[in-house]
Structures are given as structure tokens and as C-alpha cells.
Amino acid sequence: MLKSKVYDMAGKEVGEIELNEAIFGIEPNKDVLHETVKNYLANQRQGTQSTLTRAEVRGGGAKPWRQKGTGRARHGSIRSPQWTHGGIALGPKPRSYRYTLNKKTKRLALYSALSSKVQGNRLTVIDNIAFDAPKTKDFVGFLNAVKVEGKALVVTAGADRNTYLSGRNVPGVKTTMASTLNVYDILKYDNLIVDKASLAAIEEVFA
Numbered sequence: 001m002l003k004s005k006v007y008d009m010a011g012k013e014v015g016e017i018e019l020n021e022a023i024f025g026i027e028p029n030k031d032v033l034h035e036t037v038k039n040y041l042a043n044q045r046q047g048t049q050s051t052l053t054r055a056e057v058r059g060g061g062a063k064p065w066r067q068k069g070t071g072r073a074r075h076g077s078i079r080s081p082q083w084t085h086g087g088i089a090l091g092p093k094p095r096s097y098r099y100t101l102n103k104k105t106k107r108l109a110l111y112s113a114l115s116s117k118v119q120g121n122r123l124t125v126i127d128n129i130a131f132d133a134p135k136t137k138d139f140v141g142f143l144n145a146v147k148v149e150g151k152a153l154v155v156t157a158g159a160d161r162n163t164y165l166s167g168r169n170v171p172g173v174k175t176t177m178a179s180t181l182n183v184y185d186i187l188k189y190d191n192l193i194v195d196k197a198s199l200a201a202i203e204e205v206f207a
Contacts, residue, residue: 002118004125006196011145014127017196019118020203028112028119033183035101036109040184042097051091054079110206113186122191124148129156129195134165143173150190155181157197178202
């Protein structure tokens with residue numbers, strides 16, 4: 001049976017919670033994690049890069065010098081790829097880098113990422129993450145109280161304005177909702193901080 005200690009926002013241990021072993025207790029699949037992160041980053045690309053071919057570069061309509069008799073190499077245009085400021089041969093053009101992974105692969109990757117946090121003792125469970133007002137100072141005090149070192153991903157069950165505003169200016173911290181949790185963010189941040197409500201939401205959404 002997989003369990004985790006539960007703390008309050010002052011860092012005091014207040015109990016234990018049972019974790020779903022199918023989600024938090026599997027052996028992480030590194031190949032699937034790699035493919036999923038690669039997919040996530042590819043889908044973030046705008047794909048707007050563009051280069052000019054020799055047909056698109058301005059100028060170069062006239063032959064730079066006569067074909068024979070100069071002793072120099074023959075050229076028909078100063079916009080051919082071997083010239084400085086010439087067109088680009090086989091350069092990138094706008095395109096979509098987006099591709100899809102099947103649901104089974106994405107789910108296995110998420111379970112692997114969550115399980116890796118448990119195995120590395122990087123999962124911190126809080127009884128209830130709530131701030132009375134949006135204050136960065138309170139958020140920093142909360143992180144210090146629960147003894148989190150390094151970058152942290154804080155997960156709430158739903159949209160929590162005070163938590164978001166309190167944490168948005170803290171370096172190395174991101175707040176997100178359980179429904180938008182993704183593998184890239186879990187792996188990018190050293191620590192995963194959740195409360196009991198967000199744990200239940202993760203199981204409901206991704207189980």
C-alpha cells in the first residue's frame with residue numbers, strides 16, 4: 001500500500017493519505033517520457049520560420065559578368081546560394097510540427113512522471129492549499145515551511161486566483177490546475193506540491 005505524509009501549510013504533519021498505485025506507484029518508462037516531452041515541445045513550436053530561395057531574393061536578374069574570357073568562375077546570378085546574400089538552398093519554410101500521441105501513451109507518460117516524483121521523494125501533499133489574499137510573501141513562507149528546495153510545481157484542484165497571484169512572481173514556481181497537468185511541467189520542476197483535493201482531481205481526470 002502506497003502512502004504519503006500530509007502536511008498543513010505551516011509544515012506540520014497532520015496525517016497520511018493513500019496514493020493510487022496505478023498512478024503513483026509504477027516503474028517510470030523513460031522512453032515514453034522522452035517521446036511525450038518531445039511531442040509537447042514540438043506542438044509548442046509556431047513553425048513560422050522562413051528563408052528566401054534564389055527565386056525570392058531581390059535582384060540578381062542580370063548575369064554578373066560574361067560567360068567566358070574573364071578567368072573567373074561562370075555565374076548566371078548573384079542570388080544563387082553560393083553567393084553572399086544569395087538565396088538559401090533547402091532552407092526552412094513555414095510548416096506545422098504538430099503530431100499526436102495516442103491516449104494510452106500519454107497516460108503512461110503521466111503516470112511515469114508522477115511515479116518518478118514519489119520515488120524521488122519529491123511529492124509533497126498538503127491538507128489544503130489556500131491563501132486569504134494574494135501575497136507573494138505568504139507564498140514564500142509556505143514554501144519555506146514545507147521545506148521545498150528548488151523549483152516547484154504547485155497543483156490546485158481548480159482555478160484558485162489567490163494561489164496563482166501569490167505564486168506568479170516567485171522565481172522557479174508555477175501554479176497549475178489538476179485538469180491541465182502535463183508531463184513536461186512535472187519533469188521540469190524539481191518538486192510537485194499537491195493538496196488532497198487536487199490528488200482526488202488527478203485521479204478523477206486521469207485514472
